Amino acid sequence: DTGVSQDPRHKITKRGQNVTFRCDPISEHNRLYWYRQTLGQGPEFLTYFQNEAQLEKSRLLSDRFSAERPKGSFSTLEIQRTEQGDSAMYLCASSLLMLRNYGYTFGSGTRLTVV
Amino acid sequence: DAKTTQPTSMDCAEGRAANLPCNHSTISGNEYVYWYRQIHSQGPQYIIHGLKNNETNEMASLIITEDRKSSTLILPHATLRDTAVYYCIGSTGNQFYFGTGTSLTVIP
Numbered sequence: 645d646t647g648v649s650q651d652p653r654h655k656i657t658k659r660g661q662n663v664t665f666r667c668d669p670i671s672e673h674n675r676l677y678w679y680r681q682t683l684g685q686g687p688e689f690l691t692y693f694q695n696e697a698q699l700e701k702s703r704l705l706s707d708r709f710s711a712e713r714p715k716g717s718f719s720t721l722e723i724q725r726t727e728q729g730d731s732a733m734y735l736c737a738s739s740l741l742m743l744r745n746y747g748y749t750f751g752s753g754t755r756l757t758v759v
Numbered sequence: 760d761a762k763t764t765q766p767t768s769m770d771c772a773e774g775r776a777a778n779l780p781c782n783h784s785t786i787s788g789n790e791y792v793y794w795y796r797q798i799h800s801q802g803p804q805y806i807i808h809g810l811k812n813n814e815t816n817e818m819a820s821l822i823i824t825e826d827r828k829s830s831t832l833i834l835p836h837a838t839l840r841d842t843a844v845y846y847c848i849g850s851t852g853n854q855f856y857f858g859t860g861t862s863l864t865v866i867p
Binding site: 751 | 793795800801802803804805808844846852853854855856857858859860
């Protein structure tokens with residue numbers, strides 16, 4: 645297991661189209677997180693899962709966004725009816741819930757460009 | 760999560776120690792101080808974290824003031840590969856709220 649894997653690395657889509665990103669976490673990690681990062685800003689929290697349960701969603705996650713982690717392993721993030729403001733890097737991270745959390749392991753992200 | 764304040768940018772000569780400060784005066788008792796860095800076009804990378812005591816690992820040292828209102832990340836011998844944006848975050852570990860961080864440039 646070489647880390648958190650995200651697919652695709654880059655996605656260009658036309659405004660109004662739907663897109664789906666996939667994240668494969670480190671296999672023994674039971675927590676999975678989605679972040680969004682725009683140019684010049686730090687990553688912004690979107691949502692996280694513990695196993696298959698989605699425990700928290702940011703107000704940034706509008707009703708056009710949905711995330712799933714059906715079997716507690718990989719996760720998908722779908723954006724419906726994309727808008728130009730959705731253009732960003734979408735980062736996935738995973739961690740192992742433990743008494744002393746040693747932080748996340750991030751993937752390299754999916755860069756979305758909406759034209 | 761605690762609001763943190765960091766300088767926007769810093770330079771450091773290659774081979775010298777890089778000392779990156781962070782103010783977190785509103786940090787609560789159960790929040791750790793975490794440091795991450797992000798090299799261009801990559802995801803953030805965990806560096807170190809601590810609660811009260813100073814911490815050291817193979818990447819860096821973390822010095823936390825006794826009142827926990829500020830901390831300093833120390834990269835003992837900076838290399839060109841340490842050029843990155845460094846984020847200081849106060850968190851219980853459930854989720855992290857990144858600010859804009861400090862852009863560190865290591866100069867040859």
